[in-house]
Amino acid sequence: MDENFSRLNAVEAALVRALHSAALRTAEACGKELPEALSFELERPRRADQGDRASNVAMQLARAFSMPPRDIAARIAGSLQEGCQDLLDRVEVAGPGFINLFLSHRWFAEAASQVLQQGERYGAVDLGQGRRVQVEFVSANPTGPLHIGHGRGAAVGDAVARILSFTGWNVEREYYLNDAGLQIETLGRSTQARYFEVCGRSELAPLPEDGYKGDYLLDLAERIRKEEGDRFLATPLAESLPWFERYAADHILEGIREDLERFGVLFDSWFSEASLYERDLVSHAMEDLKKRGYAFESNGALWFKSTAFADDKDRVLIRSNGVPTYFASDVAYHHDKFVRRGFDRVIDVWGADHHGYVPRMKAAVEAMGRAPDDFKALLIQLVALKRDGKIVSMSTRAGEFVTLRSVLDEVGVDATRFFFLMRRSDSQLDFDLDLAKKQSSDNPVYYLQYAHARISSLLREWEGRGGDVAALRRDGTPLPDLLFDNREARALAETLATFPVEMAGASADLAPHVVTAYALNLAGAFHSFYNTNRILGESTEVERGRLRLAEAVRIVLATCLGLLGVSAPERM
DSSP states (O other), X not given: OGGGSTTSOHHHHHHHHHHHHHHHHHHHHTTOOXXXXXXXXXXXXXXXXXOSEEEOHHHHHHHHHTSOHHHHHHHHHHHHHHHOTTTEEEEEEETTTEEEEEEOHHHHHHHHHHHHHHGGGTTOOOSSTTOEEEEEOOOOOTTSOOBHHXXXXXXXXXXXXXXXXXXXXXXXXXXXXXXXXHHHHHHHHHHHHHHHHHTTOGGGSOOOTTSOOOTHHHHHHHHHHHHHTTGGGGSOHHHHHHHHHHHHHHHHHHHHHHHHHHTTOOOSEEEEHXXXXXXXXXXXXXXXXXXXXXXXXXXXXXXXXXXXXXXXXXXXEEOTTSOBOHHHHHHHHHHIIIIISOOSEEEEEEEGGGGGGHHXXXXXXXXXXXXXXXXXXXXXXXXXXXXXXEEXXXXXXXXXXXXXXXXXXXXXXXXXXXHHTSSOTTSOEEEEHHHHHOOSTTSHHHHHHHHHHHHHHHHHHHHXXXXXXXXXXXXXXXXXXXXXXXXXXXXXXXXHHTHHHHHHHHHHXXXXXHHHHHHHHHHHHHXXXXXXXXXXXXXXXXXXXXXXXXXXXXXXXXXXXXXXXXXXXXXX
């Protein structure tokens, strides 16, 4: 059963193990054998007098044991009472054979104490064990400013990198710079046309039909004219085009870097597509595929044998005219990642429109001799902005789109990042601008940050009354059991106990939304605890104990916010 425990929370995993062991002891005592496919459930009872969890394991064993479920439940309950004194306060049999489990106050106290003992490393399960992983994300063409779709990809990629680093991976963030190919030439011609337009001579270089039509190029053209004057009016278009290509790409890329830095996203490396050709990496990758038997020539072209990896057809790498396809560049790029740079794992964050591209890229990685799971493509679905309850109209074909910068200006970095990370990356996201600006509990990021600020305020107030916060944080003694006499305190401690398992799931699934959901759940548990338990002004033992429990919550909230790239304010 061990493989089933990884996604249970800490409480349920311990209880399932204990129940399974007790059922095994009961079977041996009765001269029976447990069914190989034994499966039972843990439920959360509706009433406090029914325990913290209830199990139907006895009813699952009735046929195999040829005994009434209630008799089996009584035997299992007795075995549990003997072997789980630290975990369980008591066990009761109810109804036709349910086993009601009451967790001990000591268990709750120890669960919360673990957070204080481990501090900011609590939850840092070592899944990566130092292995190297590259996360490549954003990678927007330097042909225009970042829009909100790029912003969501930036938030997801950066949060995934933070989560992987926290869980033991050696992470490198990379931006793949598409600085070669037709899109750069189109950008140059579009900028050139806009320059002639602001100079009043648009008839000399009309905007190409497939050109970039956003107003940002008009602003860029105005800047060029201010810096360069009219000197290009007398220069042949073909001669000045490389200058416009380089100038536009460099300045747009500068703006992209500025937006990402403001958004809290920094890259370890910026990889140039052009360098694949400058360093002859494409031909090296093609030769390697040939040696491995996965590239062949046909009709003057070089093909990748992707059908060997369940792709629906083979793919062209080098056209018959000698020009590499985009796929050849991507194969060479990933060949460089795995073969030359030696990453153990590669994660690409792509737009959802690349869905059909994933199988052939995975096939190429397998052809390099890597395992299928060494490569993962995270797909980012579209973002729909809402204002006043209505969807904000966007049309990229007309060159009109909502930039990441404009959203940051309106709602700030914290709200933008958090809202981008609230849903699975491959599900469409409705981003409510009005909600993101609210300073109330209706706004999830405000609700979460307020919990952290409230705890910080409690500690300041206690310190103002003569308390020593530094000593409180150094205190390594277990929390007193008496703190957990009420349901809210137990729920809060149990929520804290689930954090390592939640982090393991978020890391394994590359799922930042798991962290946002957990953090909101923890904040909710704290607010419920705070509203039903006075903290300051109680007896010394209770006051100090509840402050330490609150500090454990603050530690985990700060960790969650940091993993999401959101600030953890001490005052609001």
